Amino acid sequence: MEKLIHSLLEHIGEDPEREGLLKTPERVSRAWQDVTKGYHEDPNAMVQKALFEAEGHEMILINDIDFYSMCEHHLLPFFGKAHVAYIPGKKIVGLSKVARVVEVFACRLQVQERMTAQIARCLMENLDAQGVAVVLHAQHLCMMMRGIKKQNSFAVTSEMLGVFKDDSKTRAEFLTLIQEKPWN
Ligand SMILES: [Zn+2]
Known part of the structure; x- marks a missing residue:
């Protein structure tokens, strides 16, 4: 995912190597794992328990x-x-x-x-x-x-x-x- 974000930054006309963006791919990757964590959770089991x-x-x-x-x-x-x-x-x-x-x-x-x-x-x-x-x-x-x-x-x-x-x-x-x- 970090590679994708690096490439996305280039595609929108940014420089992924400038200081403010160096850690952005890593941060975005973590944020996406968080906001899509529902794929790894089973709501049926959650209710049943x-x-x-x-x-x-x-x-x-x-x-x-x-x-x-x-x-x-x-x-x-x-x-x-x-x-x-x-x-x-x-x-x-x-x-x-x-x-x-x-x-x-x-x-x-x-x-x-x-x-x-x-x-x-x-x-x-x-x-x-x-x-x-x-x-x-x-x-x-x-x-x-x-x-x-x-x-x-x-x-x-x-x-x-x-x-x-x-x-x-x-x-x-x-x-x-x-x-x-x-x-x-
Ligand atoms: Zn929409």
Whole structure:
């Protein structure tokens, strides 16, 4: 990877041998390993290891999970917040694991729509939940820095499975809850 970055620097018209850039290939290589570490992690196993018996069947919502991902079309970051809810069947999962599942899928090359669906399906299948809802709000640097330069636009994607898809009341409750902020 370091060779590639060295060559990339030349291709954009830089001098990879100048002092400020000498260690850049090494640094970029480490940064890329970090932001793509999700390829070496198994989100299914992660959830399976943290399952507990459910005691109720009320909605469990984890709001405002920060995430950072890389768009597969431009290799530029997109980042924002994930809102994830589920209605348990027989199992629940440790709350922190939901955020970890978001992180694993974020740390792969992504398009926002697929990432949303992957998070929802992973939880639905491993929890055997009655329903899962995922909404992602994100800003894409590939839109903000280049091309159409839509500086402040957010892309919003959602995936509704099970009762969130079939029951409009459950879906409406989720959509209301994710707009409520604890400090309001
Ligand atoms: Zn892009």
